[in-house]
Amino acid sequence: MEKVPTRLNVAPVPPDEIFALNGAFFADTHPQKVSLGVGVYRTDDGKPWPLPAVEKAEKQLAEENDLMRHEYTAIEGDVPFLKIARDIMFGFEGKPSEEAAKARIASVQTVAGTGANHLGALFLAHHMKPRNVWLSNPSWANHMTIWELAGVPRKTYPYYHAATRSFDFDGMMATLENDAEEGDAVLLHACAHNPTGLDPNKEQWIAIADLCERKKLFPFFDSAYQGFASGSLEEDAWAVRYFFENKPDMEMCVAQSFSKNMGLYGQRTGAFHYITNRSATSIRDVIVNNLCHLIRGEFSMGPRIGCTIVKKIMSSEELTADWHNDLQVMSSRIKSMREALYNELVRLKTPGTWEHIVEQNGMFSYTGLTPKQVYALKDKYHVYLLKSGRASISGLSQKNVPYVAQAIDDVVRNVL
Structure with missing residues (x-):
């Protein structure tokens, strides 16, 4: 033949x-x-x-036998879940005074943290067109693949000082100061840096935020371990919340995963949040619309079961307390x-x-x-x-x- x-x-x-x-x-x-x-x-x-909190939620969901549990959601995902994910990430407590801050955040559901990273990279490649994305050296290997597939040139900043097995803060700052250009994206690990396990301290995070603001760089946070790293949702989100609250004229984004902190590895539960500056909140819905355009052409909408478990846990004071205990364990x-x-x-x-x-x-x-x-x-x-x-x-x-x-x-x- x-x-x-x-x-x-x-x-x-x-x-x-x-x-x-x-x-x-x-x-x-x-x-x-x-x-x-x-x-x-x-x-x-x-x-x-x-997680015991997840098992209790699953049992309650099975007893409820919701006939809609396998139906489609919206392209942007399960909207109540997105509000919960946003509030967990940014520390909102439902106060009326928080509405202006919430108006800065455009959120969509993703296929876990990997999908959030990919969607964010693709969105920036289409609509911001950064000359480069700066990744820590070393970083999670999949970061390299994600940005390569998005077509954005990758550069690295020093992160690990091998001789002392410590965080190379001076090397990171010097490289970004001297070589990063206005409009470049900078990938930052919100906590529990993968693979080194080394994080900036709070004073160093403040200096990194100041540098990004002054050099007009775009911070891209990958938050894969909130609550899992320290046992505290607040502590593990400190850097993200500092940037958000103290740099209101600087835009940024966050890739959020529930794989580690709720043990939903196979459920692929995540969210992507784009944060506008405080004078550009009028385009939030347009940002969601454009993110939905990418989502529709790739996977239509995020998986339903994992986000339903998150909603069930966070809508119950008892299950929420159980989850916090699970994080501590x-x-x-x-x-x-x-x-x-x-x-x-x-x-x-x-x-x-x-x-x-x-x-x-x-x-x-x-x-x-x-x-x-x-x-x-x-x-x-x-x-x-x-x-x-x-x-x-x-x-x-x-x-x-x-x-x-x-x-x-x-x-x-x-x-x-």
């Missing part, structure tokens, strides 16, 4: 490292294998944890596992400094391990983490911390 040449011009692309690593972990039959790759919460037994376990790993490495007198493990914040730790050491951990000990040395602390438990620490100690001593 004669072969017909394809019209496609395609070449292989590298597989997604996180999902490939997770697949290798599941295929591994070693009894002591440990997954420190994928960013999902696990209990101390290594099991998924449907998750954030506290992550912090305790950081301390446990640090203490074990200190006990073993593992060469180097490990204070950064307890100084970092959120789900991930940028361990400082080299790619060779990471490969040795996988090959010899069946401990899986990204080649950058990023470890998901959620994969640690009281049972496996001694084993993981001993493995790290061995590769640090013997693998250069």
